Amino acid sequence: MLGAALVAVALAYLGLFLVIPLVAVLAQAFQNGVAAYLAAVREPMALAALRLTLVTAALAVPLNLVFGVAAAWAVAKFEFRGKTALVTLIDLPFAVSPVIAGLVFILLFGRQGTLGPWLAAHGFQVVFAVPGLVLATVFVTLPFVARELIPVMQAMGTEEEEAARLLGAGGWTTLFRVTLPGAKWGLLFGVILSNARAMGEFGAVSVVSGHIRGQTNTLPLHVEILYNEYEFQSAFAVASLLTVLALVTLVARALVEWRSEERGIAPGPRP
């Protein structure tokens, strides 16, 4: 009896906060039919926003992938003083408001910024342009790969790498042939998570974007513009693309987790 009541409470809570919003996105997106949906998604400004979102993620995710591998190698394979402080530093972007993540780059590169006048004199524009979007995205997604890789690489220990070294493998060969294949699920999941966040980021990107249509407008910013112009159906149609991205991320997380459960490796902590 009590058990059934608890299950009912839990499902009602999740239904209210998760299922109803998911259904609502789709219902709003298709409220005027499939043709209207397709028109909204294929509209030139929406396509431009999609392209910019893809470009931003394609630049930010590889940068943080390299960083994540380097950070995990240092943290998981070696002991050194200040390691806890370094891990806290890597986590810091999780704790900082996305708005602040955007603000700092305005203060650095904006017209009244520390480096802004110098950059303007040399013809570079960082904020209200694509480089600013990429920087802000790199900032907010910095911890993801490192966060997923560190526990997996710690759990692997160092014996396999040491054996590879003794058999004559070089450092890079050891990394690419032994460490990364062993940590591939953690690596893959870190990339999936940072990609989802990179494509969906709103606050940080909103501050540095300047909202120039067709130029510095990513998909989430395009959703905001459509919504504020009372183009609700179009806003939800574009939002449904981002919702599908989120659902794919959840499925990938579940698959990776079941894989690692089967192989007896504890999944990394969640962000």
Place this chain on the structure above:
Amino acid sequence: MTRRHRVLPGFGLSLGFTLLYASLIVVVPLSVLVLRSAASGPGLFWAAVTAPRVVASYRLTFGASLLAALINGVFGIVVAWVLVRHRFPARRLVDALVDLPFALPTAVAGITLTTLYAETGWLGRPLAQAGIKVAFTPLGVVTALTFIGLPFVVRTVQPVLQGLDPEVEEAAASLGASRGQTFRRVVLPALLPAWITGVTLAFARALGEYGSVVFIAGNMPMRTEIAPLLVVTKLEQYDYGGASAIAVVMLAASFLLLLAVNRLQAWTARATSS
């Protein structure tokens, strides 16, 4: 430990690159923020962060974040309990769905919750008939923050609950404890460190949240304006000093919470290993 240094290469390179990259992306930009707000002098800084509109935004941000974190504290423990201890259809699907607020872009969450809770929305209409307004009120802010904080308590409590040996509870029951007593005296103390960690994480996340809140809040100064939005407003007015001052206070709160979470996680690890 020294042996490892000799056998595995790349310590200097990986650590050096990590420090350089993290400094360029995180440390230098955040330092510029702190220096910028310090440059305006203590008088201006104090005036900026104690202006009535700013104080009202802090009160709303901290209050709504705390309330949302506590709501998730209560329901999160129920959800974690049900996912670990009960078998029901589609349990794995429900388990995977819990992470939705992590994965769903905040702007999508924002417009969806606003549409649902507006007076014409699926949930807003019946609530309005009952005399409860959610969208464009502080309650709307709490609703959005509850949504984005939902996974934290579940995901911190769940593994601890999984590791909890049911034999201990059976022993308590066989010694004559009722189900309520067993839960209060045996299960809850074991979950406490993880629960506090989860609530703190949800609170920290809510403090900085922007995208899901700005749509549903209505953004009326003094009433439904959150602190991150005020930072954006000041920036749009080219008041860099004011924006920086508000942001530095938020940053300090986030940093303290991050340190607290690190301590709490160490406590949780100790509590679960013993």
